[in-house]
Amino acid sequence: FYEGGKRLHANIVHATAPAPAPETPDVVQPGITTKVETLPDGSRIVTQTDLESGAITEILTMPNGVKARTTVTEAGEAQSRITIPDGVNGAVVEIPAGNGNVAIRVNEDGTETVLPIACIENGRARIWLEGSAVVRFEARTVSFADIADGEIRAAAEQMAAQGIFAGTGGGNFTPGLPVDRATLVTVLYRLDGMKKPETAPNFVDVAAGVWYADAVAWCQGAGVTNGVGGGRFAPDVPLTWEQTALMLYRYA
Secondary structure, eight states: OEETTEEOOSSGGGTTSOOOOOSEEEEEETTEEEEEEEOTTSOEEEEEEETTTOOEEEEEEOTTSOEEEEEEOTTOOEEEEEEOOTTOOOEEEEEEOTTOSEEEEEOTTSOEEEOSSEEEETTEEEEEESSOEEEEEEOOOOOOTTSOSSHHHHHHHHHHHTTSOOOSBTTBOOTTSOOBHHHHHHHHHHHTTOOOOSSOOOOTTOOTTSTTHHHHHHHHHTTSOOOSBTTBOOTTSBOOHHHHHHHHHHHO
């Protein structure tokens, strides 16, 4: 990310440290300019600009061996190949996102999966990956009619673009609506990738096929929720701060 025209460290640890001077002066090759810089944590970034096509390629090498090669076309389309070596249990990488606001993993079979855990701002993305992947970025627009312009609208529409929220129907978000237990487990389920649960929810008040059934089953299986007692989940009951904190703690 950038602040005041300076690059900030991609990993949160040194986020406030000033960016160092480039390791070497810009190197000009036939039709390509190359810049090399080292971040405070030892990560190395090589940025190559194709003067003819306008494409920019950024090559990130992190101290733990994680590598990311990202190309952004002149039109702002970005795609990255991230390599996470054996022995590294996942990684957070910061890479260019071009004009995109949604990160999408391109699977080996050609299918695509939106990555819900991604922070995209000012043309750069910070994403979490468990293993090597090809990731592309796409610009998606979602609008809610009942939210005034400002930070809340921007946040709600970005979360909807990433598939975490879906609104309440009719193009509305209903920002003043209390959050009930069914809504929170659904948000956590989407954040975790919406893996199909192996068993049905074991609560007398969660019917098979309702919109939150899979989310409840997944949260129950993952130990995020144990219900409210008596074999009940109470999906429509608004959450207390205590319940919210406990469920988020268990999820984390």
